[in-house]
Amino acid sequence: MEGAYERVVELAKRRGFFWQAYEIYGGVGGLYVMGPLGVSMKNKIVELWRSMFVRKHGFVEVDAPSLGPYRVFKASGHVDNFMDPVAECLRCGRKFRADHLLAESGVRAGEGAPVEELERLLNGNRVRCPECGASEWRVSRFLTMFETRIGPYSEDVGFLRPETAQGIFTEFRRIYEVTRERLPLGVAQIGRGFRNEISPRQAMIRLREFNMMELEFFMDPEAGCPYMDEVAGDVLPILTEEVAERGGEDVIEVSARDAVERGIVRNACLAYFMALSARFVESLGVPRSHQRFHGKPARERAHYSAQTFDHEVDVPGLGWLEVAGLAYRTDYDLRSHSEASGKDLSVSVRLPEPELVRRTRWRVSSMEELRRAAGDRWKDVMRIISSSEDPAREIAALGLRMEDLPLVREEIVEKVNVRRFYPHVVEPSYGIERLMVASLSWAYGMREGRVILSLPPRVAPVQVAVFPLVSRDGLDDVARRIASELSRSFDVMYDDDGSIGRRYARADEIGVPFAVTVDYETLSDGTVTIRHRDTWEQERVGEGELARRLAELLGVGGPARSPARSGPRSR
């Protein structure tokens, strides 16, 4: 549908879903405001996600700072890898994303192409500067984290998080403790992410500040996925890495279980969350036939990922839009933070039965002799032989030679009850603004020349509109009372301005699923009409039945969920 996306953006702005921030100052690229309807819709998307991804599994949620010190993002790999290629016009000095410039000129370059290649392509293809028309470029790498100083000292560099995930990994030890040290452990975080995009242009798609919902699912890599059965038959539309690498677009349809068994998805829990993700996006109104999981070839993946699928939605008038990333992060993050901080973030699990493990041990044959041979350093030697993995090297570092010391090497067999490892991580990560764009775009339609926003009732920002047929004869008083009562249970809008037809139209345009009208019959028999947005059909119900009937129509009442895990282990 040509211009469909623009029409959605226009509606969103006019009715107050979202608009560009700081318009009175000319606007700032990549910064958007959610207006009243946007906030309400956002909150409903968040609640739906919470119920499907968090509560259902008994997972927990944390809230960590957006700001982090340099060493956290150095350890996570972002300081070295979170870069975009920036092309600077050598005549006017304007800067653009090099790969986007190429794409707009119809030159293909992969997401992870090195800067030299991009510079060669830009200059070789004489790509013009959109600002001044010149075609000489210098391409370099630009760190897309926002940098600042934390505190009054200029050396204390910090960054705004590009993902909420690091605030979960750095706090893993304590979260694991307060949830009583069990795996699998799901930790969610809902909050802002920040990316200093070079030249963001598309409304609500490429943002410098955005709302994320992320789940870090920590698991034993040797355990299976406990939830697989529930989704095993769900069909996943997958654009495999191999096809994507060749620039192909063909999607295969494969069940979640088959995708794992055929090695297309490398981790069973990753497949589980892909299936859950498809259900979630479907419940936002996007048909499954217009979703796909786009496997990212190695050089296009984030530095931490062993496998990534972008969950993409075919948005009318816009094309494929990534609304989520599902990544198998392995133990990259916990291992990196353990090494960088010196704090062990590994966990131990009790083995079903003890295992026998062979290892080498060093024993001191004479303490007296050791004190003589090592002098003051004898305590260091004791420490090294009891804990070091490479005692010969460490003892040499003390200026001693192992063979001069009274040490005896023993091969022993130990009975081991626990296994230590870094939990592996599967991460589904959502951009709320993009989900909103996808949902609004699929809801947008016309009927008899009028806009109908057929949002699923669970994410509609206003659930019920209440209208008096006319604003006199006490109809408005009754309608206002009904609106106020329904407000206890629903998001309600009251409107008595203009003809009833205009009011229905205004409500349809912002996706209010049901409109209640108070008319003269209400005064005589206490009934009202409920008008359905999508069919324009009406039904008549008694006032006493109204709230129950609306709850039924709206499908209010969440799915079952598991009890919180603040409590101790259940078997």
Add this chain to the structure above:
Amino acid sequence: MEGAYERVVELAKRRGFFWQAYEIYGGVGGLYVMGPLGVSMKNKIVELWRSMFVRKHGFVEVDAPSLGPYRVFKASGHVDNFMDPVAECLRCGRKFRADHLLAESGVRAGEGAPVEELERLLNGNRVRCPECGASEWRVSRFLTMFETRIGPYSEDVGFLRPETAQGIFTEFRRIYEVTRERLPLGVAQIGRGFRNEISPRQAMIRLREFNMMELEFFMDPEAGCPYMDEVAGDVLPILTEEVAERGGEDVIEVSARDAVERGIVRNACLAYFMALSARFVESLGVPRSHQRFHGKPARERAHYSAQTFDHEVDVPGLGWLEVAGLAYRTDYDLRSHSEASGKDLSVSVRLPEPELVRRTRWRVSSMEELRRAAGDRWKDVMRIISSSEDPAREIAALGLRMEDLPLVREEIVEKVNVRRFYPHVVEPSYGIERLMVASLSWAYGMREGRVILSLPPRVAPVQVAVFPLVSRDGLDDVARRIASELSRSFDVMYDDDGSIGRRYARADEIGVPFAVTVDYETLSDGTVTIRHRDTWEQERVGEGELARRLAELLGVGGPARSPARSGPRSR
């Protein structure tokens, strides 16, 4: 209670309400993480605030970026005023907040004291450096906004917002339009605020990143407060500006209405929100007798405020803690942004009846003559006489003299139907972390040597615990089923680990108001016990009655609220 605050912080950390962020890297001052229980409690405080401050009045909520460009915070006055005095030790170079150093040394200086005075006081009183013991200081002003660059150009300075409010003021025009141009208009925002504190030390009290709930209430300064009647008799404990200025602590108790009539509170809506604020904080468990409104003397007020009351709570073991600021911001913000942006943010209201206004008008007596006398500039002259407030000056700026032009001065009387003005703003602004500390501190108590966290049920992070008496004979299966069913409506925790006494103790410590126990009687007659946290009393109810009884005990079901105002005006 000595050490009371420390005990609360210890509990919060051990059970996962909150802890210092990035502990594995040694921690970063002023950055905290909310753990699972903290997030749940925070969400409940937010919902309570929404119901009392937003929904009840039919106000709206927006969500604006944390990042803003330089010119927004220049216009708002923050670039020039949002400063703290920093004292640098001339020997070791460490930096501290000058006024805090003085206060810790028992030297009194007002909040707004100039840097020269602070430097004189530090050096004059030979205040020692906490780091190296020296006592020579240099004091300067430090901008406590986090600075960054938005985009790839080094000149594009931006800041992280120190309050969410500016994201409402800059967007006022559009918010006003989508809510159909009515006053009063309440616009709420819930989100992060950032302040680059110089040397934050107190846990969760002085944070560099924190969660705020702000309401900007826009009103016609000539209208009264439509909500006053509801709170007119509520008693406000006020430490007046005059008493505070003298360093006094005496609080007067005065009704909201009297406070306005006696001129103690300068705006009726400010008094209304103070009364509402006292009710809100009371509902978090802080008795009214331990709250006060601390009037800020002029030099201690923020630059935008005509009157400010800090809403303070007496926290056991900590003293008076500011949990909210209630400010009368007048039209400072809308006026400043209008002037800086060149976009008119004033509004017009229709007068009840037209008013006659006398004004001066200039008329051209002969267009031909004007073209001769002004040449090419005749169009400028036309523009100036039709719109300028000082035509003589502007015409002189064109190089012309008014008396040489064919202009006739007329005194006319105009009928005016509308009045234009900048809406005035009253702002209640809350720090969620501080509310949490206040609530937890007042909930913390001991009973028979055990900790009981007597949180009000509405803000308890876990509402219901479900225990099998023992984990055998099917009791655990029944308990798990009940927990799962209750999870549809409540935040539930299931626990079957250890003796029933230990489980009650663990639940009491995190403030679970009600514990449901499944015992052998359950198997025979289908009844369970509900145990009350604060009294340890038990009642027996049938399983079928359980959810209803818990809802009753928890007081679930919000207060009435007004329908949303996305719809058009109601009269």
